[in-house]
Amino acid sequence: MTDLHTAIRQKLQAAQRILILSHVRPDGDAIGSMLALGLALQDAGKQVQMVLSDGLPATFKHLPGAEQIRAQAEGEFDLIITVDCSDAARAGPALPPNRRPDIVIDHHLTTEAFGELNLVDPAAAATASVLTRHLPAWGLTITAPIAANLLTGLVTDTLGFRTSNTTPEVLRQAADLLELGVDMSTLYFRSLVRRTFAAARYWGAGLSRLQRSDGIVYTSLTLADRQASGYSGRDDADLISVVSSIDESEIAIIFVEQDSERVKVSWRGLKPHLDVAQIAKQFGGGGHRAAAGAEVRGSLPEVQERVLRLTRRALNHE
Numbered sequence: 397m398t399d400l401h402t403a404i405r406q407k408l409q410a411a412q413r414i415l416i417l418s419h420v421r422p423d424g425d426a427i428g429s430m431l432a433l434g435l436a437l438q439d440a441g442k443q444v445q446m447v448l449s450d451g452l453p454a455t456f457k458h459l460p461g462a463e464q465i466r467a468q469a470e471g472e473f474d475l476i477i478t479v480d481c482s483d484a485a486r487a488g489p490a491l492p493p494n495r496r497p498d499i500v501i502d503h504h505l506t507t508e509a510f511g512e513l514n515l516v517d518p519a520a521a522a523t524a525s526v527l528t529r530h531l532p533a534w535g536l537t538i539t540a541p542i543a544a545n546l547l548t549g550l551v552t553d554t555l556g557f558r559t560s561n562t563t564p565e566v567l568r569q570a571a572d573l574l575e576l577g578v579d580m581s582t583l584y585f586r587s588l589v590r591r592t593f594a595a596a597r598y599w600g601a602g603l604s605r606l607q608r609s610d611g612i613v614y615t616s617l618t619l620a621d622r623q624a625s626g627y628s629g630r631d632d633a634d635l636i637s638v639v640s641s642i643d644e645s646e647i648a649i650i651f652v653e654q655d656s657e658r659v660k661v662s663w664r665g666l667k668p669h670l671d672v673a674q675i676a677k678q679f680g681g682g683g684h685r686a687a688a689g690a691e692v693r694g695s696l697p698e699v700q701e702r703v704l705r706l707t708r709r710a711l712n713h714e
């Protein structure tokens with residue numbers, strides 16, 4: 397084992413009360429990775445709290461251990477771990493101010509080394525892939541409930557094994573997890589296919605304003621759309637997966653109004669040579685070459701104007 401893995405193993409062994417955090421607007425990899433690591437540490441006799449500042453989205457309520465996830469931490473901890481989180485701000489208010497996480501486990505290209513120990517593998521398709529590879533070396537066992545969570549991370553971050561970083565290793569990991577008795581078909585359906593009626597109506601609002609210019613296909617989702625549709629999250633309900641499937645475009649963007657002063661922006665690069673993480677970084681965000689995001693200050697019209705201008709510029713410079 398490398399020094400890093402020896403150090404991680406020692407920290408995990410020495411800790412008794414462990415806090416696991418992930419990012420705001422959590423996705424399947426954030427939740428699956430948190431639950432997999434949390435359940436594995438509980439099986440090893442640790443007290444574990446799993447906290448998501450935004451709470452658990454309804455899409456993932458079926459995951460083993462999901463009922464344990466809470467929105468706020470309570471009590472003291474001797475170890476804090478973040479999963480799938482590229483910087484301290486992404487962890488949201490659940491990360492105590494002025495406290496560095498002890499261990500950061502992630503796979504983003506733009507991740508800062510903001511923990512004491514940083515296990516970051518940008519080549520990995522998902523944080524769940526990093527965990528699938530390393531949990532056994534840390535003395536932790538992958539049981540069937542843990543496998544279901546890991547597989548959910550793999551399936552969601554690769555959009556059902558469709559992204560260009562779906563390597564032979566990811567497929568081998570999925571096969572190994574399946575052998576532990578996981579029902580992949582049901583997990584796949586629940587996390588990637590099934591959606592609520594409210595989410596479909598929310599999509600409708602966004603799709604009705606869809607626009608395309610200069611190779612950029614984009615739309616917005618507003619607070620009013622969420623109210624009218626009854627959609628309770630503050631994300632795009634994965635509308636980006638529809639918008640990024642539109643032909644004859646180079647970049648897809650969705651603007652999600654958070655409040656009067658903040659807009660969540662998602663970029664998807666639709667051509668292999670594009671690196672949208674570099675555009676997101678200009679707005680204080682990050683992510684991967686093909687998929688990136690940022691939370692940008694300003695009203696929806698202001699942010700839309702600035703982001704479209706800089707994205708056009710980035711396209712012209714390619």
Ligand code: 5GP
Pocket residue numbers: 482483486504506661662663680681682683684687688689690691
């Ligand atoms: P999405 O657009 O679906 O929210 O995220 C796409 C990718 O960009 C994901 O890998 C996600 O972790 C990353 N990302 C999204 N928003 C932010 C952000 O505000 N900051 C950073 N650093 N990364 C983000």
Ligand code: MN
Pocket residue numbers: 419422423424425426480
């Ligand atoms: Mn994530």
